[in-house]
Amino acid sequence: MLQVENLTVYYQTLKGQVRALENASFTLADGEIMGLAGESGCGKTTLGHSLIHLSPPMTHIGGRVLLNGQELPLADMQKMDAYRFNEISIIPQYAMNAMNPIRKIGQMTEELLRAKKADVKTVMAALKDRLEMVKLPQEVLGLYPIELSGGMKQRMVMVLSTLLDPELLIADEITSALDVASQKAVSEMLVEFRDQHCCNSVIFITHDISILYQIADSILIMYAGQLAEKASTETIIHNPRHPYTRLLISALPEIGVRYSDKRLTGIPGKTPLLLNPPQGCRFRERCPLAFEKCAEVPPFVEIEPGHSVACWKEGSADA
Amino acid sequence: MRKYFGRKLLIYLLTFFLAVTIDWLIPRFMPGNPVANMLARVSVNSTAASVMQEYYTHLFGLDLPLWQQYLNFWANLLRGDLGISAYLFPKPVTQVLMNAIPYDVALLLPAILLSWLAGNNFGAVAARSKWLDNTVSPIGYILTATPYMWLGILLAWFFGIILDVFPIAGAYSFSLSPTLSWKFIGDVLLHWFLPFFSLFMVQFGGWAIGMRNMIIYELEADYSHYLEALGAPRSLIRRYAFNNAVLPQLSGLALQLGVIVAGALVTEVVFSYPGIGYLLLAAIQNQDYFLIQGCFLFIIIGVLLANFVIDIVYVLVDPRTRRGMTGEAA
The missing domain is CATH 1.10.3720.10 (MetI-like)
Known part of the structure; x- marks a missing residue:
């Protein structure tokens, strides 16, 4: 189980601090696949990366993260190495270029395992089964990354990242570069990985809510570096409470609606710059329900079991 | 594999031919010629100079038409003969280089x-x-x-x-x-x-x-x-x-x-x-x-x-x- 408490991460830049992640608190149950969604630049990748590789210019400002009750030494690059790959792993956004171009994949895997002092023989044997799970032939181990197609590389990296059965897997935009059919295949493989205990919990970062609807158990919506709402997938899709989530969901195309008759609506306005973000609720400027109280930061509170929202209109007052 | 190296080899041969041709051409674009240069270093009277001029020009094959000089150059080159150095006369060029x-x-x-x-x-x-x-x-x-x-x-x-x-x-x-x-x-x-x-x-x-x-x-x-x-x-x-x-x-x-x-x-x-x-x-x-x-x-x-x-x-x-x-x- 993963517990994130008040995690705050800024980017140190020449112009000042970019407040990319502010006071994030949430929990992730065993075996839960949590979708992490939001617009570009809302801090979802920052959140994902800060859990595994919090390197400059990212700086850890505050908060802590517990994995199975143990606090992670987030800001300590050396100490975190013991957790990386073993306990927490990542399928990066750049999976297409994630492998050393001048090493055969099998050789690279072995070198990596040996360097991590893993039981090379056992893991390499398990690797064969994993390849079958993602429908890759055994021969890929004797190939160079360039000899694989984009989809194959994506699946190969997926297998590589989960080789040591991590407790937490961060899947960063793994479907973004793929066509719709491969998107579905890859996300279903991820679910199978979870079911086969190749990894325990998953944070699935994406901006594609329709994918999440198919595979995620819960969805966490972020806006401009702050958490907006977290609930089960069903609740987020059918009964969202945060005004941002509502607008976001209503902007999704629906089956059976002809958009030649009715234009698809978006959310007017732009996301604020995080270099000098507005005080209070960062969605205030674009929110149809905003009132004076929104000048204060709304707390991220649980309004019903498993459903948390950061909005003054919800939480205490309403319900 | 074979096709790759075959093609490469062809390109290298072509480059060699062109480069050597330019190598032959360039010195000949210089004003003056090696024989005049040699004779300038010795002081002899004009009759002797003109005899020597004729002798050396013939020896170096510089009295032939250019196209024939060029063909002779390739023929000698393929036999491994680079000619005689004018500067270090009469040492052969190969020996000087070696x-x-x-x-x-x-x-x-x-x-x-x-x-x-x-x-x-x-x-x-x-x-x-x-x-x-x-x-x-x-x-x-x-x-x-x-x-x-x-x-x-x-x-x-x-x-x-x-x-x-x-x-x-x-x-x-x-x-x-x-x-x-x-x-x-x-x-x-x-x-x-x-x-x-x-x-x-x-x-x-x-x-x-x-x-x-x-x-x-x-x-x-x-x-x-x-x-x-x-x-x-x-x-x-x-x-x-x-x-x-x-x-x-x-x-x-x-x-x-x-x-x-x-x-x-x-x-x-x-x-x-x-x-x-x-x-x-x-x-x-x-x-x-x-x-x-x-x-x-x-x-x-x-x-x-x-x-x-x-x-x-x-x-x-x-x-x-x-x-x-x-x-x-x-």
Whole structure:
């Protein structure tokens, strides 16, 4: 189980601090696949990366993260190495270029395992089964990354990242570069990985809510570096409470609606710059329900079991 | 595979033909001719001069039409005959070159290889050490940017005149004759050191800067970040970065090795070192067509051979070139 408490991460830049992640608190149950969604630049990748590789210019400002009750030494690059790959792993956004171009994949895997002092023989044997799970032939181990197609590389990296059965897997935009059919295949493989205990919990970062609807158990919506709402997938899709989530969901195309008759609506306005973000609720400027109280930061509170929202209109007052 | 090398070989042969043709043409574009140059060095009366002129012009085959000179040149070349040097008359050009080549190889091979090895390793270390990068890298920049002849003269002046520890001219002392004795070998090494050292320093700076930049680039590559995120030890990440960064350096090395026989013209002039570079300068000053052709022929062969070798090496070390190869063959 993963517990994130008040995690705050800024980017140190020449112009000042970019407040990319502010006071994030949430929990992730065993075996839960949590979708992490939001617009570009809302801090979802920052959140994902800060859990595994919090390197400059990212700086850890505050908060802590517990994995199975143990606090992670987030800001300590050396100490975190013991957790990386073993306990927490990542399928990066750049999976297409994630492998050393001048090493055969099998050789690279072995070198990596040996360097991590893993039981090379056992893991390499398990690797064969994993390849079958993602429908890759055994021969890929004797190939160079360039000899694989984009989809194959994506699946190969997926297998590589989960080789040591991590407790937490961060899947960063793994479907973004793929066509719709491969998107579905890859996300279903991820679910199978979870079911086969190749990894325990998953944070699935994406901006594609329709994918999440198919595979995620819960969805966490972020806006401009702050958490907006977290609930089960069903609740987020059918009964969202945060005004941002509502607008976001209503902007999704629906089956059976002809958009030649009715234009698809978006959310007017732009996301604020995080270099000098507005005080209070960062969605205030674009929110149809905003009132004076929104000048204060709304707390991220649980309004019903498993459903948390950061909005003054919800939480205490309403319900 | 065979198709790839077949095609490469064809391109190399074509390049060789064109380069050698240009090599033949260029000296002949110079105003004047070698015979006039030779005769200018001797003072004889005009009748004798015109007889000698006729004799030498015929001897060098310069009285034939140009197209026939050109064909004769190729015919002789294929028989391994490069003609007779006008400047060092009557020595054959091949013999003149063979005497000079050992000096070039002994000077340049160690300078190029050692500076490559040392520069690459140093550059790789400097890329990850702020301290080294801030102190020694600027020296590398200065060394590479310095006009070489000035650096050479400075070294010769400092070590040869001020400290008086190294001789500044020649390949060995005039008082000695080449024998296989310790005294002679020691003397040759002493003469060899300054030209070697000056070349080493300048090239070392260049390699180190190149490698430093390549390593920084590779450490920012996606595969490095992925390994970091998986908590791989620094040693593995650095090794991968080095292996990737060294590839472009390899082609640079090949080009350097290719011009070995060309000698280091400036070095050899500054230190009066009797290699091909020194010879080439003398040949040009004396309009010695045949010696110029011979020198350039060696340069052409050297560059082409080095390129061919590196083509093969690249196929062995970089899988990406291998894929391009099979892709084209398919």
